[in-house]
Amino acid sequence: MTDSSLITSPPVPVAGPASNPVTVVCKGILFDMDGILISSLGSVERSWRTWAISRDIDPALAIRIAHGCRAIETIRKLRPDLDDEAELKYIEDLEVADGEGLAVLPGVLELLAALPRHRWTVVTSATERLARIRLAAVGIAVPERIITADFVTNGKPHPEPYLRGAEILGLPPSDCVVFEDSGSGTKAGRAAGCTVIATTFSHTVEELAAAHYLVTDLTGVAVEVLPRDEGLALHFTPLAV
Numbered sequence: 001m002t003d004s005s006l007i008t009s010p011p012v013p014v015a016g017p018a019s020n021p022v023t024v025v026c027k028g029i030l031f032d033m034d035g036i037l038i039s040s041l042g043s044v045e046r047s048w049r050t051w052a053i054s055r056d057i058d059p060a061l062a063i064r065i066a067h068g069c070r071a072i073e074t075i076r077k078l079r080p081d082l083d084d085e086a087e088l089k090y091i092e093d094l095e096v097a098d099g100e101g102l103a104v105l106p107g108v109l110e111l112l113a114a115l116p117r118h119r120w121t122v123v124t125s126a127t128e129r130l131a132r133i134r135l136a137a138v139g140i141a142v143p144e145r146i147i148t149a150d151f152v153t154n155g156k157p158h159p160e161p162y163l164r165g166a167e168i169l170g171l172p173p174s175d176c177v178v179f180e181d182s183g184s185g186t187k188a189g190r191a192a193g194c195t196v197i198a199t200t201f202s203h204t205v206e207e208l209a210a211a212h213y214l215v216t217d218l219t220g221v222a223v224e225v226l227p228r229d230e231g232l233a234l235h236f237t238p239l240a241v
Helices: 041-054 059-066 071-078 084-097 108-114 128-137 160-169 183-192
Strands: 022-026 028-031 120-122 176-180 195-199 213-215 222-225 232-236
Touching: 022 176, 022 195, 028 160, 028 232, 041 059, 041 084, 059 071, 071 084, 084 128, 108 222, 120 160, 160 176, 160 183, 176 183, 183 195
Parallel strands: 028 120, 028 176, 176 195, 195 213
Antiparallel strands: 022 232, 222 232
16 A cells, blocks of 8 residues: 555645545654644634633634634734733633533544554644643543643744654654644644645635645544554545645
């Protein structure tokens, strides 16, 4: 199966109905959390709406800016006059308290079960406290070391989060595949030098233009562990542009 359509370097962006099956070979996988591993859209939007109303900001604007970005950077953009650390604690508490509707997304548990533990980690714009609470709530056991908002100076779309994620796995970014659902996240993965596969869970095809491939969700992604520690082969059929 691997010999039929082997890709070892980032291809041209794609997305529409299904195209031809492809195989992408890598050594590690970097997963975004919200919109890739779990569905938390309701909690995110309700929390940011509450914060925005309390701070005299248009809720729709706050929600749009917050998606895929670190909360502290959203706060700095919208209310630079406020104490950003105090505001971060406020929005974090809102999101932690709102676990309604949290769910594992399709295909996630099957894909994670097929991956060796040392071959993947999570790279999220959420704080570590929020990320671990959400993942535990839906029953996803994550590696001890993950990259969260607390561990980077520059959030997505800056490449730093995915550069740090590759570093955790002990790999060059070019050997890593990123799974993302947001425009800022796909840009971050691309800028880091990773191959980016985006899902159409929460953003339009146009917003995901930085991705190399688009898929509806993770249900169609199969992983093959290659012999002699050669890495992983991801088999899937991307959406056509």
